[in-house]
Amino acid sequence: xxAARAGFPRILLGLGYAFLYAPIAxxxxxxxxxxxxxxxxxxxxxxxxxxxxxxxxxxxxxxxSLSIAAMSATVAVLLGTPAxxxxxxxxxxxxxxxxxxxxxxxxxxxxxxTGLSLLLLFVGxxxxxxxxxxxxxxxxxxxxxxxxxxxxAIVVQARLAGFDRNLEEAALDLGARPLAxxxxxxxxxxxxxxxxxxxxxxxxxxxxLVIASFVTGPGATTLPMLIFSSVRLGLSPQINAxxxxxxxxxxxxxxxxxxxxxxxxxLSL
Amino acid sequence: MSGRHRTLAIxxxxxxxxxxxxxxxxxxxxxxxxxxxxxxxxxxxxxxxxADGGIAFQPSISAYLLLLSDxxxxxxxxxxxxxxxxxxxxxxxxxxxxxxxxxxxxPQRRNLLVMLVMLPFWTSxxxxxxxxxxxxxxxxxxxxxxxxxxxxxxxxxxxxNDFAVHLGIVYSYLPFMVLPIYAALEKMDWTLxxxxxxxxxxxxRTFFTVTMPLCWxxxxxxxxxxxxxxxxxxVIPDLLGGPDTLMVGRVLWTEFFINRDWPAAAALTIAMLxxxxxxxxxxxHMGVEADRP
Amino acid sequence: xxxxxxxxxxxxxRSFIRIEDIAKSFSGVPAxxxxxxxxxxGELFCLLGASGSGKTTLLRLLAGFERPDRxxxxxxxxxxxxxxxxxxxVNLMFQSYAxxxxxxxxxxxxxxxxxxxxxxxxxxxxxxxxxxxxQMTSFARRRPHELSGGxxxxxxxxxxxAKLPKVLLLDEPLAALDRKLRxxxxxxxxxxxxxxxxxxxxxxxxxxxxxxxxxxxxxxxxGKLAQIGTxxxxxxxxxxxxxxxxxxxVNLFECEILGHDSGSAVLRLVDLDTELRVRxxxxxxxxxxxxxxxxxxxxxxxxxxxxxxxMRGILRAAVFRGESxxxxxxxxxxxxxxxxxxxxxAIPRQGEPVELTWPPGAGVVLTE
Numbered sequence: 001x002x003a004a005r006a007g008f009p010r011i012l013l014g015l016g017y018a019f020l021y022a023p024i025a026x027x028x029x030x031x032x033x034x035x036x037x038x039x040x041x042x043x044x045x046x047x048x049x050x051x052x053x054x055x056x057x058x059x060x061x062x063x064x065s066l067s068i069a070a071m072s073a074t075v076a077v078l079l080g081t082p083a084x085x086x087x088x089x090x091x092x093x094x095x096x097x098x099x100x101x102x103x104x105x106x107x108x109x110x111x112x113x114t115g116l117s118l119l120l121l122f123v124g125x126x127x128x129x130x131x132x133x134x135x136x137x138x139x140x141x142x143x144x145x146x147x148x149x150x151x152x153a154i155v156v157q158a159r160l161a162g163f164d165r166n167l168e169e170a171a172l173d174l175g176a177r178p179l180a181x182x183x184x185x186x187x188x189x190x191x192x193x194x195x196x197x198x199x200x201x202x203x204x205x206x207x208x209l210v211i212a213s214f215v216t217g218p219g220a221t222t223l224p225m226l227i228f229s230s231v232r233l234g235l236s237p238q239i240n241a242x243x244x245x246x247x248x249x250x251x252x253x254x255x256x257x258x259x260x261x262x263x264x265x266x267l268s269l
Numbered sequence: 270m271s272g273r274h275r276t277l278a279i280x281x282x283x284x285x286x287x288x289x290x291x292x293x294x295x296x297x298x299x300x301x302x303x304x305x306x307x308x309x310x311x312x313x314x315x316x317x318x319x320a321d322g323g324i325a326f327q328p329s330i331s332a333y334l335l336l337l338s339d340x341x342x343x344x345x346x347x348x349x350x351x352x353x354x355x356x357x358x359x360x361x362x363x364x365x366x367x368x369x370x371x372x373x374x375x376p377q378r379r380n381l382l383v384m385l386v387m388l389p390f391w392t393s394x395x396x397x398x399x400x401x402x403x404x405x406x407x408x409x410x411x412x413x414x415x416x417x418x419x420x421x422x423x424x425x426x427x428x429x430n431d432f433a434v435h436l437g438i439v440y441s442y443l444p445f446m447v448l449p450i451y452a453a454l455e456k457m458d459w460t461l462x463x464x465x466x467x468x469x470x471x472x473x474r475t476f477f478t479v480t481m482p483l484c485w486x487x488x489x490x491x492x493x494x495x496x497x498x499x500x501x502x503x504v505i506p507d508l509l510g511g512p513d514t515l516m517v518g519r520v521l522w523t524e525f526f527i528n529r530d531w532p533a534a535a536a537l538t539i540a541m542l543x544x545x546x547x548x549x550x551x552x553x554h555m556g557v558e559a560d561r562p
Numbered sequence: 563x564x565x566x567x568x569x570x571x572x573x574x575x576r577s578f579i580r581i582e583d584i585a586k587s588f589s590g591v592p593a594x595x596x597x598x599x600x601x602x603x604g605e606l607f608c609l610l611g612a613s614g615s616g617k618t619t620l621l622r623l624l625a626g627f628e629r630p631d632r633x634x635x636x637x638x639x640x641x642x643x644x645x646x647x648x649x650x651x652v653n654l655m656f657q658s659y660a661x662x663x664x665x666x667x668x669x670x671x672x673x674x675x676x677x678x679x680x681x682x683x684x685x686x687x688x689x690x691x692x693x694x695x696x697q698m699t700s701f702a703r704r705r706p707h708e709l710s711g712g713x714x715x716x717x718x719x720x721x722x723x724a725k726l727p728k729v730l731l732l733d734e735p736l737a738a739l740d741r742k743l744r745x746x747x748x749x750x751x752x753x754x755x756x757x758x759x760x761x762x763x764x765x766x767x768x769x770x771x772x773x774x775x776x777x778x779x780x781x782x783x784x785g786k787l788a789q790i791g792t793x794x795x796x797x798x799x800x801x802x803x804x805x806x807x808x809x810x811x812v813n814l815f816e817c818e819i820l821g822h823d824s825g826s827a828v829l830r831l832v833d834l835d836t837e838l839r840v841r842x843x844x845x846x847x848x849x850x851x852x853x854x855x856x857x858x859x860x861x862x863x864x865x866x867x868x869x870x871x872x873m874r875g876i877l878r879a880a881v882f883r884g885e886s887x888x889x890x891x892x893x894x895x896x897x898x899x900x901x902x903x904x905x906x907x908a909i910p911r912q913g914e915p916v917e918l919t920w921p922p923g924a925g926v927v928l929t930e
Contacts, residue, residue, distance in 0.1 A: 009370035013382070016367040020389050020443065023400035026410055030403065039403055039410050079285055082278035090275055099279065102286040104553040108494060110501020110545070112518045113538050116525060117293030120535065124296050146289040149282060166660035169627055172647040173654045174674030175725065178274070184673075188664050207393050210503055214525075224395050231399050231508060235406070243396040250391050258384070 028247065031240035038235040048241035057226065058242065065206050065223040068137060072144035073201035079145065080152025080201075081194055087153060088160035103150040115214030118143045122215060135217030143215045144205040151204065152197030159193035199257060203250070294542070301535035302328040312531045332536035341515070342537065346544060348515040352431065353500035356438040357446075360495050361488065363439070364446030368487070369480070371447075372454035383451065390444045398437055398508050405433055405509070433509035434516075438499045446491040453487025454480070486555065493552040497545055517541055578603035578761060579624075579729060584633030585785075586619055593619040595785035596633070601778075603638075606755050606762045608772040610808070611782035617765045620782070621731050624763065625654045638728055648677070651728040655735055659718035661706040667693070667717050668702045674725045692720040695754065712743050719751075723758070730755075732764045736771060748775050769809045773797065781805050797857075802930045806855040811888075813861065813899050815854045819927070827927050829854065833895040834873050842927040853928045858888065860924035861901035864917045872919045875899060877910050891916050 031049075035042025052058055083103060086093070093099075106114065122132055122139050132139055167189070171181040187194075209224035216222070230236055303312040336342045371382045389397060404411045405428035412424035427433060461483070465475040481488075503518035510516070517537065525534040542549075579601040586594045594616040601607050611617040622628045624635060626647035634643045642650050653674070661670050671692050675685045693699045696716035706714060715738065722730055735751065736744045752775050755762045766772050772779050773793035781788040781796065781804075789796060789805045800806035803814055817829040820837070827842035829852065840854055864872060875891035878898070887903045901918055903909050910916055 009366045009373065012363075012366040013370035016363055016443075016447075017385060019363075019440070020386070023404055023440070024389065024392070024397065027396070027400040027403060030410070037408070039406065039408055039413060079282045083282035086275070086279045086282075090279070093275070093279065095279075095283070099283055099286075101553045102283070102290055105549060106290060108497040108549055108552050110498055110518060110541065112501050112503050112521050113297075113542060114293075116521065116534060116538050117297045118289065120296045120300055120531070121289070121293040142289060146285070149285065153282070163663075164656075164658050164660050166656045166658050167662060169625075169647070170654070170656055170660035170662070170721075171673065172627075173625055173652075174721070175648045175677035176673070177648050177677075180677065185662060203391050207395070209395055224393070227393075227395050227399070228504070231395070231402070235399075235403055239399060240403075243393070243399065246396065247392055251388075254388070254391060 024247065027240055028244045031237070031244040033237060033240070036237060038237050038240060048237040049245070052238050052241045052245065055238070057221075058223070058238075061221050061223040061226040064137065064220060068140050068144065068212075068222065069202045069206040071141045072148060072205040073198045075141065075145045076148040076152050076201040077194055077198045080149040080197060081156050081190070083149065083153035084156025084160065084193075084197075088157040089165070103153050106147040106150045107154075109147070111208070111210035112214075114147055115143070115211040118146065118211070119214040135215060136220035139215045139217070140212050140220065140222070143211050144201075144208060147208075147211065148201035148204045151200050152194075155197040155200065156190060156193045159190055163189055195257070199253070297535045297538050300532055301332055301539045302330065303532045303535075304329045304331060305530050305532045311529055312535075329532075332530075332532035333540075335533055336536055336540060342517075342520065342540075345515040345517045345520040346540070349500045349502075349517040350544070352434055352438065352506075352516060353496050353502075356435050356442070356499050357492050357496040359435065359439045360443055360446040361492060364443055364491060365450055365481075365488065368447045368450035368454055368484075369476075371451050372457070379455075383448070386444050386447050386451075394441060395504065397441060398505055401433070401437055401440065402428065402508060405436075428509060429511035429514075431510070431514060434506050434514055437505040437509045438495075438502060441505065442495040442499060445494040449490040449494065450484055450487040453484035457483050490552070490555055493548050493555070497548050497552065500545060501541060576600060576602050578638055579763075580634075580636045581620075581624075582634045582636075584620070584623060584630045584635060586623060586628055586630050592785050594623065594630075597782070597785070597787050598633075599780060599787070599790070601761065601763065603761055604759050605777050606752065606764065606775060608776035608779040609763065609765045609782060610767070610769060610772040610779050611788075612767060612808070614784075615782040616785035617767075617782050618733065619785075621654070621733055621763070621765045624729070625652055625731055626650045652731060653722040653725055653727040653729075654731040655718050655722040655733065657733040657735075657737060659706075659714050659738075661714060661717060661721070663706055666703050666705055667698055667709070670706070670717055671721045671724050674721065678725070688724055692724050695723070696720040711738055711740075712747065715739060715747065719754075723754075723760070726758070727760065729761045729763060732762060734766055735764060736766070736768075744771075751775060773809065781808060799926055800855060801928065803853055803855070803928055806926070806928065811858050811900055813856045813858060813901075814928075815856070815897075817852055817854055817927075819849045819852050819929075821849070827852075829927070833893055833897045836872075840925045840927050841923055851929075854925045855928055856920045856925045858900035859886075859902040860920050861899070861918050862920065863901075863903065863907070864919045872917060873899065874915060874917050877912050877914055877916050880909055880912065889916075891918065 030038055030041075032044050032046060033041055034045035034047070083099075087096075087100060087103070090096075118139075119135075122135060125131055126133065167185055168181050171185045172178070176184060207224065209222075209228050212222050213225060213228075216225070227239060227242070230239055300312050305311060367386070371379060371386070374382060403409055406412070407424040407426070407428070409428070411427060412421075415421045416424060457480070461479055462475055465479045466472070470478065501518045502516065503522050506514045506516040506519045507522070510519070521534055521537045521541070524530050524537060577600040579599070581597060581599040581601075583596050583598050584594060585592065585596050597616070597620060609617040609620060619628065623630055626642070626645060626649075630643065634641055636642060637651060642652075662673065665673065668689055671689045672685050675688055680688075689702075690699075693702055696719055698713065698716050698720060701709065701713060701717075704713075706717070709717065715735065719735070722732075732751075736747055739747055748771065751762070751764075764772070764776065773796075776793060778790065778792055779796055780790040783804055789801050791799075796805060797809050800809065806812045806814070815834075816832040818832070820828045820830055822828065822842070823839065825841060826839040828837065828839055830837050831854070873893055875893045877889060878892045879890040880903075881888045882905070884905065886905050887909055889901050889903055889909060891899050891901070893899060899918060
C-alpha cells in the first residue's frame, strides 16, 4: 500500500477523534467561563466550581448515585462472574441457548423498555406480595444489576475464553482440590476481567438516567436525574463545572486502572 | 468443578435474569391488555373474581386500538426506525474507516487508539449530549463563531430538529460501531490482503472484496448495537430534537409520565418490542454463535 | 531418589498399571471401546495412533479427567477408577504445556508441591532439583511468556515430575517443538526417564517418535487396541495392514493362502501369479485372501536366481535420501513396489527394467 493511500484512513481517524473529543473539550473550556451565559466567553473564573461544591442537592444526588453504582456493580459482579464461567467453561448445558439469549438481550434492549417493564414488575409485586413497599434506592439497584450483569458475564467469558482450558486441569492434576484451583488459578487469572466488569457496571449504573427515572420513587433523585431536569431548562454554567469534575474523576480512575494493569504484565497477556 | 457448584453458578444469575428480565416483559404484556383507570396503579386488573367465585378473564384490546386509531403512534414508529437507520448508516461510514485505520496502525499505538475510542463511553452519556447543546444552540458556540467570522448573518437552526437528533445519536453510539469492527479486523490475517495485492488486486478493491467480507460480522454486530438502542432512544430526541421530532421512546415517556396511561405505554412497549424483535434476535444469535465452546 | 523406586516390591512388576476393558463414549460416540493393557513399572510406554484413535481419551482416563463408562484402572495395586485427578499418583504433561501464566517457572514447579504438606525448605529444595534436572536454573524467575518453546516444554516437564508421580503421562510432548529440538528433547526425555525410573506413558501420533523412545508401543485404532509390542516387533511382525502401514512405508502384495507346510504358508501372489512359501507362525487355520507385507528396505535387487518372490518391473521414480535411494518400480500388472537401495549401489535409470526379491523371513503374512 502506498503512503498516500495509507494516509487516507489516517486522516479520517484524526477527524473521527476530533469529532469525539471537540465537544467535550469545549465543554471543559467553557466551564471556566466567568459569564452566566454559558456560550459567551466572559473571562476566566472558577466560581461555578465553588457553586457546585456548595450545592447540597448536587452533593446528595451524587452520593446517592455513587452508593447505587457501588452496590449494583458489586452484585452484578457476584452474579455475572459465575454466569461468564458458565458460558465459557460448562460446555453445552441444557438451557444454554436461553441463558445466553437472556444475557445478550439487555445489551441492546432500549432503556425505556427495560425501565418501564421493571417498574410494572415492582408495582405488580407490591400489589401481590406487598414488596417493595417503597420504590427508591433498592429498586434502582435491582434494575441496574439486571442490565449491567450481562456486561460482567461477557467480559469474564471473553477473558476465560482467551486462556488455555487445560490450566485448571493441570492444577487438579498437580493435586489441587477444586476450591484450591479456583483460588490459586482461576480467580487470579480472571481478576482483571472481574475488576473491569465492576468498573463497567459502576459506570453504566452511575450514568443511567432512563431506567432509574422509571423505577425510582419519591425522594430518590440520582445525579443524572438532577442534571437532566436542569439541562431540560437550558444550559447552566454549574452543569459545565459539574461535568468537568465528573470527567476528571473518570479519567483519573481510568489512568490508575490502566497503570495498575500494565504493572502486572503477565495478566494482560 | 463439581455438579453442585455448576448448578449453583448457573442457577443464581439465571434466576435473576428470569425474574428481572423476562418476567417484567410478561407483565408488560399483561398490562397492555388492561383497561386504563384513574386509580393507583392506573390500570384495571386483568382477572376478576366473579360473584359466583369463578375467575373472569377480561382482556381488553383498547390500548392497542388506541395505538391504531391515532396516526401519531405510527408516525413515531416510522420516525424512530428512520432516524435509527440513517444514524446507523452514518456510524458505519465513519466507524469502518476508523476501525480499519486503528487495526492497521502499529501494535504499540493500537491500544492507545482503542482506549481513545472507548474513553467517551466511560464518561456520562448525558454530559456528552449536553456538550452538543452548547455547540448547536442558536446562541451556541458554533453559531457564535460562524456569525463572528461573518460566514452567516443569522444563526443557523442547528438544534431542536432532526439534524441534531441524528448528530447526537451518531456521536453517542459511534464507539459501539468502531469497537466490534476493530475486534473483527484485529483477528484478520493481513497476509490475505497481501495475497490479494500479489494477485493484482488494487488496495481499494481489496478493501471491498477481501477486508469487508471478512469483517462483516463485526459490522453487523456494530450496526445492531447502534440501531436497536437508537430506535428506542429518549434522551437525545428530548434534548436535541424539536417539538415535531417524533420518536417512539419519547412518546412512550410522555404516555407514561405525562398522560399516565399505563396500558397505552405497555401496549406501545409491546409494539416496540415486536418491531425490534428481529434485530434483537439477530444480535442474540450472533452472540450465541460467537461464544460456542 | 524416587519414592516410586522404593516401593518396587509392593505390586506385581508386570502389571504395575492395569487397565481392564475400559470404555468411554462422548454423546454416544465411542472414543475408547474396550481397551485392556498391562504396563510394567519403569517402562517408557507409548500410546500411538492417528487422530480420533482414542489415545488422548485413554490418557485423560488415566489422569482422572474423564470417568470411564465401564472398566477399571489400577495403579500399583490400587484401584483408581473413581479417584479424582488431584488424588491420583499420576501427573500429566499437557500438549499445550498449560503453564500458569501468572506464576514464574519456580512458581509453576512448586505448585504441585504446595498442595502437599511439605515445609518451605523441602519445596525449595525439590524445586531446585527439578530446575537442575531440566537445566532451567537460570530461568527460575521468568514468567512463561518470557520463555522459548523448548524452555516451556522443560518447565512443564519439571512441573509434572516435581511430585515424583508413580506414573508420568505425556501428551504429545514433542509436537510443539521444531525438528532439531525434537531430536534432542527426545533423547533427554529417555535419559531422564531412565535416571528417575518413573513409568512414562507417552501419547503420540508420530510412529517414528514412538519407535525412537518407547520400550513398548500400543497402537490404537478406532478406540481399540490394534497391536502391542516392542518397536521392533511391531515394525517387523505387524499383525494387520493398518499397523504395518502406520509404522512406515510397506509393500503389500495381495495373495491367496493355499495351505500350510511346516511353519510356512503356501501362497499365490495375485500380481505375479506365482506360488511361494512365506514363514507364518500365526496359526494354520487362516486361508483365503491375505497380504504379504515387505518393507522397502528389505527388498533387494537381484541378479540371477532368487529365493522367493522374484519380480520384474520398470523403474518409475528414484529419490536420493543421502544414505539411500527410495525407488519405485511398476510391475506389468500396474502395481507399484517400493524399494530402498543403498546409496553406494548404482541404480538403473528411469524406465529401465529392475528385478526385485526379498530374503526369507522378510515377508509377513497378514489376513486383516
